[in-house]
Structures are given as structure tokens and as C-alpha cells.
Amino acid sequence: MRVYCASGNLLWIHPIRYARVGTIGDAYIVASGVPVRNEERHAVEIAQIALEALKVVKSFSVPHAPNETIRARIGIHTGPVLAGVLGFKVPYYCLFGPTVSIAAKAESTGVPDQIQVTQSTAVILLKTGEFELKMRDTVFVKEGSYSFPSYFLLGYKGAESDL
Numbered sequence: 196m197r198v199y200c201a202s203g204n205l206l207w208i209h210p211i212r213y214a215r216v217g218t219i220g221d222a223y224i225v226a227s228g229v230p231v232r233n234e235e236r237h238a239v240e241i242a243q244i245a246l247e248a249l250k251v252v253k254s255f256s257v258p259h260a261p262n263e264t265i266r267a268r269i270g271i272h273t274g275p276v277l278a279g280v281l282g283f284k285v286p287y288y289c290l291f292g293p294t295v296s297i298a299a300k301a302e303s304t305g306v307p308d309q310i311q312v313t314q315s316t317a318v319i320l321l322k323t324g325e326f327e328l329k330m331r332d333t334v335f336v337k338e339g340s341y342s343f344p345s346y347f348l349l350g351y352k353g354a355e356s357d358l
Contacts, residue, residue, distance in 0.1 A: 222302065223248075226290060229278055238273050238319040242326060242348055245269045245310045253308065266308050270301025271348070273315040301345065304334045310348040317346040327352050 228237030274294035
């Protein structure tokens with residue numbers, strides 16, 4: 196519970212326009228540039244919050260196993276989405292489309308304590324010159340039989356990485 200509260204707090208204190216879409220199981224879903232487009236700034240905003248979130252999660256210890264830490268995988272993808280409000284009794288905002296699915300695959304095929312980004316996101320982040328990325332092998336996804344080139348987001352360029 197403390198991890199979800201800390202992650203939620205990041206969204207309130209981090210100065211970005213975002214849409215906290217919600218959780219699916221133990222996964223947190225966050226989007227930027229929705230519903231108001233923000234050009235290519237969305238990739239930068241999500242990268243910033245992902246780096247901060249990974250740092251926060253890694254700072255937690257497991258109460259019954261103090262020498263263990265919580266490990267997280269983060270996946271980021273850039274692309275168009277469909278958005279809508281679902282439900283009658285308890286309406287909620289939801290995002291749909293291949294972009295959401297690919298971001299989920301980037302997370303599920305990721306490595307613990309790493310932020311995996313797809314090529315569409317990496318291109319934008321590299322263009323800014325603000326971030327350090329490392330090319331990863333092509334990721335193959337069994338369901339749907341497709342693959343995508345990916346990168347690890349290591350941190351800010353010139354900053355000492357603690358990831």
C-alpha cells in the first residue's frame with residue numbers, strides 16, 4: 196500500500212500534465228499528452244516520472260525481510276491512443292489501442308529495476324539530449340508474434356546514475 200501511495204504522490208508533486216489511467220493488477224498506468232496533446236513533451240515527462248518512480252520504489256524495504264528491496268519493471272511506448280469513459284455506475288477514464296498494448300509488453304518483457312523504452316520513445320528522448328539510453332536487443336513477443344527494438348533508459352545525461 197505504501198508503494199501505491201508513494202507512486203500516486205509522484206503524480207501530484209511532479210510538474211507534468213498527465214492522466215493517471217489507473218492500475219491493472221500490480222501495474223500502474225500513466226499517460227502524458229492525454230487528453231491535451233503536448234507535442235513531443237509527453238515522452239520527456241513520462242521518462243522523468245519513470246526515473247523518479249524507480250528511485251522511490253527502490254528505496255522501500257520489505258517489512259518482513261529488511262534486506263530485500265522491492266523491484267519494479269517500467270515500460271514506455273509513444274504513440275496514438277483512443278480514450279473514453281467507461282461504465283455507468285462507476286465511470287472511469289480508459290485508454291485503448293496498440294500503444295497501450297505495446298507499453299504493457301515493454302513492461303512485461305523488461306528487466307527488474309530497469310526502464311525499457313521502445314524505439315519511438317527513444318528517438319524523442321535522444322533528440323532532446325537530456326537522457327542516457329542504452330540499446331537493448333530486439334524484444335520478441337510470443338502473443339501476436341511481433342518484435343520491437345528497445346532501449347534501457349539509464350538516467351539523465353551527465354548525471355551519476357543510481358539505477
